[in-house]
Amino acid sequence: MSNTLVNNYKMFLAGEWVTRDEYIEVCNPQDNSLIATVPSANEKDVIQAIEGAKKGAELASEMPVHERISVINRAADWIEKNKEKYAVTISNEGSKTIKEARKEVLRCIETLRISAEEARRIHGETIPFNQMPGSEDRVGYYYRFPIGIITAITPFNDPLNLVAHKVGPAIASGNAIIVKPAPVTPLSALLLAEAFEKAGLPAGILSVITGHPNEMGDSLITHPAIRMISFTGGLATGKSIIQKAGLKKVNMELGSNSPVIVLKDADLEEAVNSTVSGAFWAAGQNCLGVQRIYVQKEVYKTFIDKFISQTHGYKVGDKLSEETDMGPMISETEAKRVENWVNEAIDKGAKLLYGGKRKGSFYQPTILENIPQNCKLANEEIFGPVVTIYDVPDIETAIAESNSVNFGLQAGIFTQDLNKALKAVRKLEVGGVMVNDSSDYRIDAMPFGGVKGSGLGREGIKFAIQEMTEPKVVCFKFNE
Secondary structure: OOOOOOOOOOEEEOOEEEOOOOEEEEEEOOOOEEEEEEEOOOHHHHHHHHHHHHHHHHHHHHOOHHHHHHHHHHHHHHHHHOHHHHHHHHHHHOOOOHHHHHHHHHHHHHHHHHHHHHHOOOOOEEEOHHHOOOOOOEEEEEEEEEOOEEEEEOOOOOOOHHHHHHHHHHHHOOOEEEEEOOOOOOHHHHHHHHHHHHOOOOOOOEEEOOOOHHHHOOHHHHOOOEEEEEEEOOHHHHHHHHHHHOOOEEEEEOOOOEEEEEOOOOOHHHHHHHHHHHHHHHHHOOOOOEEEEEEEHHHHHHHHHHHHHHHHOOOEOOOOOOOOOEOOOOOHHHHHHHHHHHHHHHHOOOEEEEOOOEEOOEEOOEEEEOOOOOOHHHHOOOOOOEEEEEEEOOHHHHHHHHOOOOOOOEEEEEOOOHHHHHHHHHHOOOOEEEEOOOOOOOOOOOOEOOOHHHEEOOEOHHHHHHHOEEEEEEEEEOOO
8 A cells, every 4th residue: 555545445355455346435525526445345255354354363362462462562653653644544534634633643553552551461360269168179260362253343533543442452352353444434444454464463363344334234243253243333323233233242332412511610711622622523523522511500601602702713624734623524415414403403492602504514613502302403413513502500400401311421520519520420321421521531541431322331442352352260170
């Protein structure tokens, strides 16, 4: 693969770069210009990847831990040496500005470094079998073993780091993994495969197959050799996968419409800075993105004024410009969907405070208040640059409203009152509570996931490795 975007990308099939007569086009959502083509995989390709992964899983499970560590670190080194190429690729094929893309590359490198470190910490424990009467002559332990072949289905919004969050732990724990990236942003995943090839990863352990799901069939989900599915995406697709998967492990991160609570004693400057960034990062196409803000009545007007003022300074435009704060959405279709949701809310009584205009795939940062509960915007994940703001009398109301939807990934609360912060920690129905931060805060080492419609299981390297391994008990009976 060359150092520039080209129109003949190949997919990485069981350790080999292959092309196909059928292909899909990868376009820049900013102007819909063609930037690359990638093979359009079919079901035969999927089966070939699975057969290769069977051999890869055997190799991976036998690979000494020090070799896993070395391979992952060499892949991270390769990305670090070529980080601008990776950043430009992320920005060109997706929605991120070049500044946002550079941060994703740095996070990917960190994700891989942590994966290498956690490879040496896949521990078991001794078991005191003599706790059971009659077992005084037994000793033993358990250790964790890799489950085999993992399917990873990844979204468009973090096309490099979210792939690394599945590939890094899988390799660290001795598994084989087949990645199906989003059809609109496959190039970053292919560049990650390139990094692992350069790092000397044995063939078969990693495949990245590109194309549309309807051409590939369901084998990546239903095939009995697949022992785990790690999926990041929408709730409806997640439910469909679970229904088809059968008896295998499933790990799912399904998004949210994350709430943030701002109490009257909050540092309002900090709260505004954090929530504006949290709402509009990557054009709002972020599972942790701030969608609902509950502001205590006493500071509501001040908060709104500051929030609008800061949003007004947000620069929307060319993704590759160093001056741009926000680029386009992933497609004009998605921008139109967001436009329709906002218009529905306004038609039902919501008040538009800022934005609300679309031009092609660009949708302005948008702020609404007085949102009625009988509209999509109040209950679903907008996955766009739209934030809704509510005034509330107290923390109890804010928590109740935060919990009123079928999502629970992360939440934020701004307050100087430790008791109120701890109350929110206890009562908010989410997988993570960020105190004096917006919901849009994450480090790659922490357990990451949610409750209710936000998913099953946890990502974050150590915790993903737990999902990707199983304990095996060993017991020795001895004679004295």
